[in-house]
Amino acid sequence: MSAPTRQGGLTSTGTGGVGDSPQRPDANLKVRGEFAYSSDLWHEDMLWGATLRSPHPHARIRGLDTSAALAVPGVYAVLTHEDVPGENIYGLEHPDQPVLAADVVRYQGEPIAIVAADHPETARRAAARVRVDYEVLDPVTDAAAALRADAPVLHPHNPGGNLVRHARIRHGSGPLTADVVVTGEYTVGMQDQAFLGPESGMAVPAEDGGLDLYIATQWLHADRRQIARALGMDEEKVRLHLAGVGGAFGAREDLSMQVHACLLALRTGKPVKIVYGREESFFGHVHRHPAVLRYEHGATRDGDLVYVRASMILDGGAYASTTAAVTGNAATLGAGPYQAPTVEIDCYGVYTNNPPCGAMRGFGAVQACFAYESQMDKLAQALGMSPVDVRVRNAVEQGSVMPTGQVVDSAAPVGELLALVRDRPLPPERGATFDLRELPGGVSNTTHGEGVVRGVGYGVGIKNVAFSEGFDDYSTARVRLEVTGGEPVVSVHTAAAEVGQGLVTLKAQIARTELGVARVVILPSDTAVGSAGSSSASRQSYVTGGAVRAACERVRADVLALAGGAAAGLAGGKVVDGAGVVLADLVEVLGEAVVEHTVEWRHRPTEALDPVTGQGFAHVQYAFAAHRAVVDVDVELGLVRVVELACAQDVGRAMNPDAVVGQIQGGSAQGLGLAVMEEIQVVGGVVRNPSFTDYLIPTVLDMPPMPIDVLERADPHAPYGLRGVGEPPTLSSTPAIVAAIRAATGKALTRVPVRPEHIVGD
Amino acid sequence: MKAATPEAVPIAGGTDVMVELNFDKRRPPALLDLGRVAELSGWRTDDGHVRLGATVPYARIVGELGDLLPGLAMAARTVGSPQIRNRGGVGGNLGSASPAGDAHPPLLATGATVELASVRGVRTVPADEFFLGPKRSVLAADELVTAVTVPSAAGPQQFAKVGTRNAMVIAVCSFGLALDTGTRRVGTGIGSAGPTPLRAAAAEDFAAEVLPWDDPPALTDEVAREFGELVAAAATPIDDVRGSAAYRRRALSVLARRTLRWAWQDVRVR
């Protein structure tokens, strides 16, 4: 069957190598609204799929009757767990989630049946006519209670009961006593990635009995592995093609409608498109783990940390998803970017009947950062020191030893980042005249200055880049150089997901820098080339960037061999010698030749953690950002306006400086959202606000101006010296803003998001 | 037409109707597009009143009625985003009859009337008798809101709304205030803190009584505080996903206090 109408490859012409900021090849399309997202996929013969979901967070399914749904005119298929030909189970690290629920549902919104019909509305109406006989069970909704011996076990085959993972760090043997001790318990609410392009894709059956799936995802090959297993089909027959992705932030790491669309396409023999609506999307992907974190910090009277103890519980919800890795991150990064001789951390990832939680920008490091930074402020107060001084005094630097025993073996300019944001001039005080847009409450006219108090706060965080704990983390790139239309053209083919971060731009920049060719074609990402790994963990510039560079190097070596003689490099479409003198035109050297290389590229290996002590070389790279937040708080109404959010981040090498700043702004905005508004409210396992009316994300009137300092301290282990950029700013903006609100109000504020009630409450 | 097919759903700006259709909350057999009905889309002054057609969008209210209907114009400014203000209007806000509708508090505070028409004729209902419960009003199935008639401002007016975001937010609670320096009356309207928009009658009477209308000095703290407390006492809020009842009461007392001060400051300046 023919391919659907969709976004094709992108051609990048002109200039712009590594270190420049060329325009994105898809920029004009996106700004004009012409870019085809996965929800725009179209095929003449297509059917529409819809999903029936459980209204209950925990229930036994006693019976399923699809006859009324099948009787609806226009319906082509109604499928349940009985129609899953392979194993009815999937999961990223830890397969435990049914494609369609069989006997039990474990969260509100769990898929039970799927329908294909000739109109989306018909499909939805038919799905609603599937009759399910539920025996409603009490949901397990408190993560701490889920760990108690008397809690109902949600996954009987899991050896740990409701425990997904306990990550344990024991480092140093110093005393757990100190002159100055501060303790605290902190709570992080459930944040959503809130991408704008809902889950969507289209499965097209193929003549060989396999199929093509056009899909917005973060990792084509991980999807393919899980889909093939559920379909009971060889992976080669399941061909995935990246469709236009409208944001990801971790929410597309797990499967959503992928297998469902494939099942319906195979059953009906027709292309099947599924697009979630906004409400369904809230049930269609995992969220950030809510967390309760207890900390104790001990320090000398001079402010040197003596020990850090922490115990954290992350609510993983109904299925494991990436809970184990998130738990590992929260534990290994749980002391923050600080040196403490003795560290004891226990982090528990837990099953409950709450919505499943998994990957979201920051991945476990966000929750820990809010807690340890709140503690550092508390410590500063107990010591009578400034919050920046106590942080700088304890900051890690190159050569420091992490609580895992791992030596920080590249730049770690934590103290410098803090000093940069501290030393920036403060924004001017509010004047006598006012503009409502600059006051807490904004245009809603709640104050003309009454009750408004300014506060300043700081935060700094540490994030691992790329996959950790011994994961075989690699990417594949195929690079081809040939003469087309009298011009040398490079094409770059990877399976890496462009999710908005700008990897399409960067791949062309790398090809241009390495091969000296202006015209670069970025082929659509698909599974016809090897895995690129996930577009997550701030890793694609590093890993796929590394693969593209390595493939370019091989292509270049072949071309130089073709040219022979003194050929030493490629620049401006010419072959040059070691001194840059032009030897020949690339077009002539290549002639009819096609030079192509495919490279699988790995970063240096990491190690699993010792399960008892949590020691090991677990992370390939660390990344750091610091924020200073200035806020105005209406202390009588509890409304907040962030006045300015300064950030300093070390990126190793700014591969594309505009894109770096964009990541810092976007990550900081997501951290601001967690600080003051973003939360999926779940009561008794039921989501109360699955819409953008009540799940609020920051608007342009909530995001303040951001002065940004970008440091470039090359990491010698990484391609071009780069350091992952996407996640660190999400970590530290939250605690910086909350610290500023504390400074303005004097309230303890141990929970995010901070709600107006918390500020005005007693 | 509305009489012939009473199930037909009127659509003005569509900013509520289309959301309901998209969320599959309703599937009407027909939509009745009011967009092309000229009588509904304009406003005129009439004997000290403004007759505001049901489909005049918020953007025009902000742009054209800031002097005549300052409270409503301030409320209109807080609605949604520019796109929503270009489409949505007061007729649709009344049609939805949400307790959180931002047009309602100023209509209550100014003593506006709602004009309803059907084949049976035209009737007018005072704004404070229009609402019956959450999303319920006296509007009959075969009736349309044709206009609201709002007294032109006879003194300072204010509107303030609390939301947990600095723009594009549904009210956690809101408050509208209108002073009539001629008749020395004080009007109030409370939004999103009860099953319907509410007036705070005791607060109105208190303020009308104690405000020093003849020779306005600065407002005393006692008067402002008492007014705020009476407004909060008039509310009947609940705990919900947008905020707690206790917070709403507390915030209303602050909004009432502050808006009275701002309005009184205007009285003094005049």
Ligand SMILES: Cc1cc2nc3c(=O)[nH]c(=O)nc-3n(C[C@H](O)[C@H](O)[C@H](O)COP(=O)(O)OP(=O)(O)OC[C@H]3O[C@@H](n4cnc5c(N)ncnc54)[C@H](O)[C@@H]3O)c2cc1C
């Ligand atoms: C993103 C967004 C943000 C929003 N923000 C706010 C906000 O901040 N504050 C706020 O108050 N509202 C807000 N709303 C809701 C909405 O914009 C308002 O209620 C608006 O006033 C509706 O007007 P409309 O012309 O679009 O109504 P429509 O959607 O056309 O109609 C609304 C209802 O009224 C009925 N109706 C319309 N006209 C008439 C008539 N003449 N006679 C009888 N019935 C009629 C319709 O049948 C329907 O039931 C928001 C909506 C969206 C989508």
